[in-house]
Amino acid sequence: xxxxxxxxxxxxxxxxxxxxxxxxxxxxxxxxxxxxxxxxxxxxxxxxxxxxxxxxxxxxxxxxxxxxxxxxxxxxxxxxxxxxxxxxxxxxxxxxxxxxxxxxxxxxxxxxxxxxxxxxxxxxxxxxxxxxxxxxxxxxxxxxxxxxxxxxxxxxxxxxxxxxxxxxxxxxxxxxxxxxxxxxxxxxxxxxxxxxxxxxxxxxxxxxxxxxxxxxxxxxxxxxxxxxxxxxxxxxxxxxxxxxxxxxxxxxxxxxxxxxxxxxxxxxxxxxxxxxxxxxxxxxxxxxxxxxxxxxxxxxxxxxxxxxxxxxxxxxxxxxxxxxxxxxxxxxxxxxxxxxxxxxxxxxxxxxxxxxxxxxxxxxxxxxxxxxxxxxxxxxxxxxxxxxxxxxxxxxxxxxxxxxxxxxxxxxxxxxxxxxxxxxxxxxxxxxxxxxxxxxxxxxxxxxxxxxxxxxxxxxxxxxxxxxxxxxxxxxxxxxxxxxxxxxxxxxxxxxxxxxxxxxxxxxxxxxxxxxxxxxxxxxxxxxxxxxxxxxxxxxxxxxxxxxxxxxxxxxxxxxxxxxxxxxxxxxxxxxxxxxxxxxxxxxxxxxxxxxxxxxxxxxxxxxxxxxxxxxxxxxxxxxxxxxxxxxxxxxxxxxxxxxxxxxxxxxxxxxxxxxxxxxxxxxxxxxxxxxxxxxxxxxxxxxxxxxxxxxxxxxxxxxxxxxxxxxxxxxxxxxxxxxx
Numbered sequence: 001x002x003x004x005x006x007x008x009x010x011x012x013x014x015x016x017x018x019x020x021x022x023x024x025x026x027x028x029x030x031x032x033x034x035x036x037x038x039x040x041x042x043x044x045x046x047x048x049x050x051x052x053x054x055x056x057x058x059x060x061x062x063x064x065x066x067x068x069x070x071x072x073x074x075x076x077x078x079x080x081x082x083x084x085x086x087x088x089x090x091x092x093x094x095x096x097x098x099x100x101x102x103x104x105x106x107x108x109x110x111x112x113x114x115x116x117x118x119x120x121x122x123x124x125x126x127x128x129x130x131x132x133x134x135x136x137x138x139x140x141x142x143x144x145x146x147x148x149x150x151x152x153x154x155x156x157x158x159x160x161x162x163x164x165x166x167x168x169x170x171x172x173x174x175x176x177x178x179x180x181x182x183x184x185x186x187x188x189x190x191x192x193x194x195x196x197x198x199x200x201x202x203x204x205x206x207x208x209x210x211x212x213x214x215x216x217x218x219x220x221x222x223x224x225x226x227x228x229x230x231x232x233x234x235x236x237x238x239x240x241x242x243x244x245x246x247x248x249x250x251x252x253x254x255x256x257x258x259x260x261x262x263x264x265x266x267x268x269x270x271x272x273x274x275x276x277x278x279x280x281x282x283x284x285x286x287x288x289x290x291x292x293x294x295x296x297x298x299x300x301x302x303x304x305x306x307x308x309x310x311x312x313x314x315x316x317x318x319x320x321x322x323x324x325x326x327x328x329x330x331x332x333x334x335x336x337x338x339x340x341x342x343x344x345x346x347x348x349x350x351x352x353x354x355x356x357x358x359x360x361x362x363x364x365x366x367x368x369x370x371x372x373x374x375x376x377x378x379x380x381x382x383x384x385x386x387x388x389x390x391x392x393x394x395x396x397x398x399x400x401x402x403x404x405x406x407x408x409x410x411x412x413x414x415x416x417x418x419x420x421x422x423x424x425x426x427x428x429x430x431x432x433x434x435x436x437x438x439x440x441x442x443x444x445x446x447x448x449x450x451x452x453x454x455x456x457x458x459x460x461x462x463x464x465x466x467x468x469x470x471x472x473x474x475x476x477x478x479x480x481x482x483x484x485x486x487x488x489x490x491x492x493x494x495x496x497x498x499x500x501x502x503x504x505x506x507x508x509x510x511x512x513x514x515x516x517x518x519x520x521x522x523x524x525x526x527x528x529x530x531x532x533x534x535x536x537x538x539x540x541x542x543x544x545x546x547x548x549x550x551x552x553x554x555x556x557x558x559x560x561x562x563x564x565x566x567x568x569x570x571x572x573x574x575x576x577x578x579x580x581x582x583x584x585x586x587x588x589x590x591x592x593x594x595x596x597x598x599x600x601x602x603x604x605x606x607x608x609x610x611x612x613x614x615x616x617x618x619x620x621x622x623x624x625x626x627x628x629x630x631x632x633x634x635x636x637x638x639x640x641x642x643x644x645x646x647x648x649x650x651x652x653x654x655x656x657x658x659x660x661x662x663x664x665x666x667x668x669x670x671x672x673x674x675x676x677x678x679x680x681x682x683x684x685x686x687x688x689x690x691x692x693x694x695x696x697x698x699x700x701x702x703x704x705x706x707x708x709x710x711x712x713x714x715x716x717x718x719x720x721x722x723x724x725x
Contacts, residue, residue: 036238039444050101050428051233067142074119078151081427105425109136112152126223130167132200171201171209237504239452240310244299246499247426296350296421304415315339327412337405344398352389352420362409366402367392432495436488441478454478457501463567467559475515496548538710542703555585563601563700584683595707599655605696608687609644
């Protein structure tokens with residue numbers, strides 16, 4: 001959650017320029033003599049610092065690892081921190097791991113392949129991208145051969161001798177190509193995951209796969225070196241500035257993304273209108289999509305409050321202005337007065353605003369962005385309760401605001417508030433884990449902390465022994481020689497991260513403020529997701545809901561009842577458009593194989609049966625079947641199974657194979673052999689005479705895996721299962 005403070009964005013500078021091919025210009029580096037703290041990083045001893053390629057390598061691999069172990073550690077590192085989705089707007093250096101991991105976390109196969117190749121090279125391994133049928137993967141050279149790793153589709157292929165195959169070997173060995181790869185969490189949007197992935201390597205006239213990659217020393221050596229990256233992560237904090245990294249979208253702006261925007265989003269922003277339901281998940285009790293977090297999930301804030309105290313640390317080019325009795329005004333009213341505020345980030349802005357009321361006359365606000373002239377934004381715009389900066393900030397690293405007091409205006413202006421919001425990839429943040437975590441705040445000019453210390457807040461939620469969700473804040477001050485602090489969350493309950501907040505203080509004399517006391521969250525709904533369910537090879541996904549990792553599930557986290565006394569389970573909380581209950585939970589995405597198995601625990605009361613459904617989302621005709629290419633809105637697209645032998649008021653553990661599901665539209669018909677199966681819907685059917693409002697329906701410990709491929713059951717301590725009747 002965001003704590004709404006009054007601050008102004010200024011002075012965060014990225015030491016980079018974009019590639020010539022990109023229309024996005026990144027801010028150039030400033031000198032380290034700025035009044036503030038330079039090149040700030042917050043890290044901990046239990047996560048990977050992703051602010052540079054060198055630091056990633058240092059955190060993921062070690063010199064004692066084999067080359068194969070290094071490659072697979074890097075492959076797994078990328079799987080756990082990225083999502084398959086186009087960034088949707090220009091991005092400099094799409095193969096630079098620091099760019100994608102910090103700015104987006106989302107990409108398609110090209111950047112995935114390039115990033116893994118770049119990391120492998122940095123670890124000392126020759127590597128390059130390779131091409132499949134409409135797909136890009138990575139090949140890494142070790143043990144005298146090229147080996148294929150796919151960090152987008154999350155797979156690689158192991159040969160009979162236990163070694164990893166090359167693209168050429170996969171394409172020319174049908175048994176290998178159509179066999180089960182070493183994989184996890186498939187997203188592939190095609191007919192049956194295994195056959196769909198096999199098609200990426202199936203030779204044809206356009207791509208025969210007839211020439212293996214060379215293995216001579218000269219060629220291999222040519223694949224060892226990375227380009228000189230131009231993008232470098234750098235965060236400079238000026239006194240009075242606060243930056244907030246959140247695990248959740250900013251509640252004040254709805255869901256303003258940096259990509260895939262509705263055509264009228266800019267107009268809505270200017271008028272400060274509510275966002276369409278589609279941008280909020282479309283359901284009253286699901287205000288934000290429970291999918292990987294794309295959008296405005298960070299803030300830069302600063303405030304000219306306290307009598308414009310921060311004017312000279314945050315403002316620049318101050319002309320003919322002074323402060324009297326806490327109000328800013330011209331020294332000589334007959335002449336113009338002005339000051340500028342620079343907004344610059346190592347992230348993309350998504351939105352921003354200046355709060356109204358602003359003076360209706362006498363004050364002019366202009367904005368200048370990369371490669372564009374000054375643009376008037378006030379008083380020409382600004383309807384509603386705030387002057388929205390969406391048009392000038394969205395998808396940009398940098399902008400400068402100029403405030404001009406017109407001659408003769410005799411304005412006396414109260415401190416202004418400006419807010420800028422940005423998008424970041426929360427999966428690379430230095431999150432807290434159970435137990436003691438050592439958090440360090442590093443900077444280039446530690447001596448500056450003597451005059452301008454940093455105050456840091458870690459905000460997280462945690463279940464307690466009384467089955468309540470408690471919001472906690474760990475607060476510490478960073479000073480010279482005291483840059484490391486330990487936060488102990490205890491080992492019993494998992495901390496669910498909310499945000500990290502860092503403030504650069506105006507003075508070392510600023511008295512410390514006590515952290516907010518722990519408070520119970522009365523109506524807890526976790527809107528986040530986390531990619532831990534991709535960690536186990538051979539498991540498509542699993543959810544124990546302990547870490548708030550709904551990962552595509554729609555529902556509400558509850559602390560009672562839970563399976564085996566865990567912290568959280570998933571309750572039905574979906575609503576229809578008119579506010580009635582939908583007695584179902586569903587997990588979107590994730591394409592299934594015909595040999596996929598499913599197991600989950602369900603707590604029921606007043607339920608006669610539980611129905612498990614999936615969809616055939618095939619977009620083409622399926623020969624020999626009585627339907628014409630199923631889509632989501634056609635009844636014959638559904639396949640289901642009923643669990644009717646249920647014990648009421650207790651947990652039932654249910655399991656089935658996907659190949660056991662049948663079509664309700666065509667009784668007895670099995671799944672189509674080339675159907676594209678995706679998503680799970682689990683629906684509770686009320687018992688006779690039981691009203692929907694009285695039904696209890698909770699799920700926990702959901703596991704989806706492929707027979708013969710899963711290496712380890714992540715929920716192995718589950719009791720014996722109750723099979724379907």
